[in-house]
Amino acid sequence: MTNFILIFVFLVLGIILQHCKGFPVDIYKFLNKIVIYICLPALALFYIPKIKWSTELLFPIGVAWIGFIGAYLFFTLLGRKFGWSNKLIGCLILTAGLGNTSFLGFPIIEALYGEEGLKTAILVDQPGSFVVLSTLGILVATMYSSSQSNGFDILKKILFFPPFITFIIACVMNILGYDFIDTLQFGLQKVGSGVTPIALLSVGLQLKFERKSQHWRFLGLGLLYKLILTPALLYFLYVVLLQQHSKIIQVAIMEAAMAPMITACILSASHGLKPRLSSMMVGFGIPLSFVTLLFWYFLVQFI
Secondary structure, three states, rough: HHHHHHEEEEEEHHHHHOOOOOOOOOHHHHHHHHHHHHHHHHHHHHHHHHHOOOOHHHHHHHHHHHHHHHHHHHHHHHHHHHOHHHHHHHHHHHHHHOOOOOOOHHHHHHHHHHHHHHHHHHHHHHHHHHHHHHHHHHHHHHHHHHHOOOHHHHHHHHHOHHHHHHHHHHHHHHHHHOHHHHHHHHHHHHHHHHHHHHHHHHHHHHHHOOOOOOOOOHHHHHHHHHHHHHHHHOOOOOOOHHHOHHHHHHHHHHOOOEOHHHHHHHHHHOOOHHHHHHHHHHHHHHHHHHHHHHHHHHOOOOO
8 A cells, every 4th residue: 555655645746846936847857867777777686686587487477578579569560550750659669568567566466466476476577577678678768769870879878778787787696696795685675666756756747737738649559558458468378378277377467457667667758758758658557557457357367
């Protein structure tokens, strides 16, 4: 419950601060940098060295990879058909392709499925959502924000991007079976925990309720993919095609139905990929997801 309260407190606080005279509203650019360059690397160094790999993890881990690749295909095809800009396509891939599988996902899954469900949710999030964000997410953000960059320029930006560097370091630590001392781990966890409040405050500072906004139909498409089509795709693949029937699959589909990932929306905005639409995906996606999650919860009970 505390997580849900924090979500709305920081989101509303950002909206209120927009209307406070003298408050530097564009401070959200600085907040975005804190999330991308400090909090996100801290999370990678804390969680990834602890992952225990095995083939049974493929179903929950596959949630984020399938959802993101599906978003890439879906919005690239639509974008080419209707002549969308690269920045719009990139924005929708990032914001609709990744879900909030931790801050929203963990408490919801724990409440519905207990500790065993939470273990599956962690697999969906860390080797799934987090790794996709640190690799494919950075690749998409760089490619779609750089209209004239060649392959070498894009590769250089990815390789020298701090979250990617720390992701590689964390993977090497995992392979070597090494982890930081407890004191340092505690510090990394605390720094990483700043992702959600800082990111939500930034989103609130950018969120605009404009009835005539050109973003409404793209917001609808993005949330349709994230809240309906992504879990439907996972249901079709895992339950219908692969005939998987277990609590793990139920949790995986529920995680697939979570609202857009806050950090992915920050990554999109920080690269100039339709910042206002990126904020709307979070601002409207989170409350709407509470309704759609009820539908998916009742549906997966028949698995």
